[in-house]
Amino acid sequence: MLFYILKRVGLMIPTLIGVMLITFTVTQFVPGGPVERMVAEMEGVGKGGEVGGGTSFYRGDSGLDSSRVEKLRELYGFDKPPVQRFVAMMKNYLVFDFGSSYYYHQSVVDLVISRMPVSMSLGLWSFLIVYGVCIPLGIAKAVRDGSRFDILTSTAILIGYAIPGFVLAIVLIVLFGGGSFWNIFPLRGLVSDGWSEMGLIQKILDYLWHMVLPIISSAVGSLAVMTMLTKNSFLEEIRKQYVLTARAKGLSEQQVLYKHVFRNGIIPIITGFPGYFIAAFFTGSLLIETIFSLDGMGLLAYQSVLNRDYPVVLGTLYFFTIIGLFARLLSDLSYVFVDPRISFDSVE
Numbered sequence: 001m002l003f004y005i006l007k008r009v010g011l012m013i014p015t016l017i018g019v020m021l022i023t024f025t026v027t028q029f030v031p032g033g034p035v036e037r038m039v040a041e042m043e044g045v046g047k048g049g050e051v052g053g054g055t056s057f058y059r060g061d062s063g064l065d066s067s068r069v070e071k072l073r074e075l076y077g078f079d080k081p082p083v084q085r086f087v088a089m090m091k092n093y094l095v096f097d098f099g100s101s102y103y104y105h106q107s108v109v110d111l112v113i114s115r116m117p118v119s120m121s122l123g124l125w126s127f128l129i130v131y132g133v134c135i136p137l138g139i140a141k142a143v144r145d146g147s148r149f150d151i152l153t154s155t156a157i158l159i160g161y162a163i164p165g166f167v168l169a170i171v172l173i174v175l176f177g178g179g180s181f182w183n184i185f186p187l188r189g190l191v192s193d194g195w196s197e198m199g200l201i202q203k204i205l206d207y208l209w210h211m212v213l214p215i216i217s218s219a220v221g222s223l224a225v226m227t228m229l230t231k232n233s234f235l236e237e238i239r240k241q242y243v244l245t246a247r248a249k250g251l252s253e254q255q256v257l258y259k260h261v262f263r264n265g266i267i268p269i270i271t272g273f274p275g276y277f278i279a280a281f282f283t284g285s286l287l288i289e290t291i292f293s294l295d296g297m298g299l300l301a302y303q304s305v306l307n308r309d310y311p312v313v314l315g316t317l318y319f320f321t322i323i324g325l326f327a328r329l330l331s332d333l334s335y336v337f338v339d340p341r342i343s344f345d346s347v348e
Contacts, residue, residue, distance in 0.1 A: 001336070005329070012325045017090070019321050023314060024086050033308050034102045035072050076102070089314065098315030103307040108315040111300070118296030121190060121211060122285060126219040127277060130226050135269060138230025142265075143257065145235055153227075161224035166287035169217035173291070177213065185213050188293040214292045218285050226269070234265035271334045275327040 027033075073079045080088075092099065098108035141150045160168075176184045186192070192206050237243065238261055246256045286298035297316075304312040 005333070008329050008332075012322075012329075015325060016318070016321055020090065020093075020314065020318060021086065023317055024082075024089070027308075027310055027313070028082055030308065033078070034076050034310065035069070035078055037308060038072055039069060093315070093318050096319075098318070099311040101304075101309050101312050103304070103309040103312075108311050111312065112297070112316060112319075115295055115297050115300045118190060118289065118294045119298070121207075122214055122218050122288065122294075122296065125211060125215045126222065129215065129219045130222045131273070131276075134223055134226035135230055135266075138227045139234055139257075139262075139265075141227065141231040142234035142238060145231075157224040157227055160220040163220070165217050165221050165285065166291060168220060169213065169288055169291045172213045172217060186210050187213075190294065214288055214294065217291075218288050230265075230269055233268045234261060237261045237265040267335070271331055273331075273334065275324075275331045278323060278327040278330070 070079065077085060077088075096109070100107055101111055104111055137153065141153060144150050163171075172185075173187060175181050177187045186209065190207060190210055191203070192198075192210070195203060195206055198206060238257075243256055243261060246260050247253075251259070285296070286302050288294070289296045289299045300312065301316065303309070304316075
């Protein structure tokens with residue numbers, strides 16, 4: 001087991017370098033980089049005869065001279081060869097020094113930390129709702145396969161799956177956000193303006209009050225996948241020979257289900273738990289965050305790509321790639337902990 005873990009960790013290194021190299025290479029060919037954007041902004045100032053102050057780089061209608069452009073390239077580090085810049089970047093990333101954002105003018109680490117509460121709120125609550133609802137619902141559907149309950153619940157969750165999250169968000173806003181019907185839930189932010197002055201209970205209630213519509217919008221689409229996965233996993237186990245043997249020995253249906261079937265049927269669900277749980281803290285939903293005016297990781301990633309904010313794009317990619325690789329490793333290792341019959345000794 002230890003050798004397998006060390007081997008997987010060793011394979012993460014070239015994988016991480018490969019991901020970063022490909023992304024870094026792509027950014028070299030994307031037009032409208034930070035230098036070009038800065039030059040365009042500076043040349044735009046003063047059009048029509050207005051010239052900036054003494055610190056401005058604007059040189060009349062002729063635009064910026066080559067020396068000023070070269071200073072900008074040096075400021076952003078583009079005066080060095082791409083290979084040298086990539087090596088220097090990876091050296092800094094080894095100690096988690098991601099530099100500063102070109103667009104927001106603050107540390108990438110501080111910027112990500114400031115956006116994490118939104119992504120953690122959406123992801124964690126969605127995770128708890130999905131697993132808390134789908135596992136018991138999937139088991140109930142497997143036990144009652146083909147019944148009216150199974151058909152009705154399948155219809156309901158498939159309808160929810162077919163509706164895009166952003167469409168559901170708009171519908172909820174129209175219905176419950178003061179759009180055309182009821183003004184029950186707020187539409188902006190995680191908390192109200194006077195949240196810091198509230199008591200503890202009021203803070204908790206205010207936070208949950210703000211989270212209702214975004215969480216419903218982001219969680220409904222995942223219910224169908226996890227529910228049907230749970231149902232099919234348990235249904236497959238229920239139809240196996242050892243279940244018939246257990247029933248023949250006189251065990252009750254509850255004993256058969258929770259003593260034998262549950263232990264085997266839950267394996268495909270639990271093994272995805274580590275990866276989904278870790279991803280819940282760091283992923284963001286661009287459309288949900290935009291609709292409900294939440295500054296989370298999804299909106300940050302989108303704005304960083306649009307603004308060619310390479311330190312944010314590459315820094316967050318490096319960090320989340322590491323998180324994703326370790327989450328995948330934890331998912332694989334969870335097979336061993338859930339099912340002792342599985343062993344990685346054969347692959348060592």
